[in-house]
Amino acid sequence: MTKVGNIYSLFYATVDGQIPTNKLFLDRKGVLSDKHYGKNIERSVLLTSLDSYTLIKNHKINILQGALGENILMDFNPYELTEGTRLRVGTATLEISQHGTLCKGLSKVNSKLPKLLKEGRGIFAKIVTAGSVSVDDNVYLLGK
Numbered sequence: 001m002t003k004v005g006n007i008y009s010l011f012y013a014t015v016d017g018q019i020p021t022n023k024l025f026l027d028r029k030g031v032l033s034d035k036h037y038g039k040n041i042e043r044s045v046l047l048t049s050l051d052s053y054t055l056i057k058n059h060k061i062n063i064l065q066g067a068l069g070e071n072i073l074m075d076f077n078p079y080e081l082t083e084g085t086r087l088r089v090g091t092a093t094l095e096i097s098q099h100g101t102l103c104k105g106l107s108k109v110n111s112k113l114p115k116l117l118k119e120g121r122g123i124f125a126k127i128v129t130a131g132s133v134s135v136d137d138n139v140y141l142l143g144k
Helices: 050-058 105-109
Strands: 002-014 017-021 023-027 045-049 072-074 086-089 092-099 123-129 131-134 138-143
Touching: 002 023, 002 131, 045 050, 050 072, 092 131
Parallel strands: 045 072
Antiparallel strands: 002 017, 002 072, 002 138, 023 131, 045 123, 086 092, 086 138, 092 123
16 A cells, blocks of 8 residues: 555535535445435546646636535546556545546636646546545555
């Protein structure tokens, strides 16, 4: 188990948008309290890197964290991880399931975002082991 980063911010989605929180509870169906809970276990959690927000800021676009739809924002960039790679975040174990897709809502935030973030919005993971994740928790790379 290798430490690769830390949890920076956490969010859950509601019909009114992303809600910041200090702790998320995860089970095999997804993020409890999230509007996507139980809908697609392969896309249970969206992991995003602070690198995405740095790229956005460098293009003179100002958006709030959470605007990319992420559940977990971390200072580690997971975008090069392959499907099947596992991470330990807090007491939960996640498995990378697919690279992030661009949602239509990004163009509503800023029309430049879809093109700018086509490879860097985030990466989806499914929950292998239920647990909780808190801001400042460590992120560990477990391998496959």
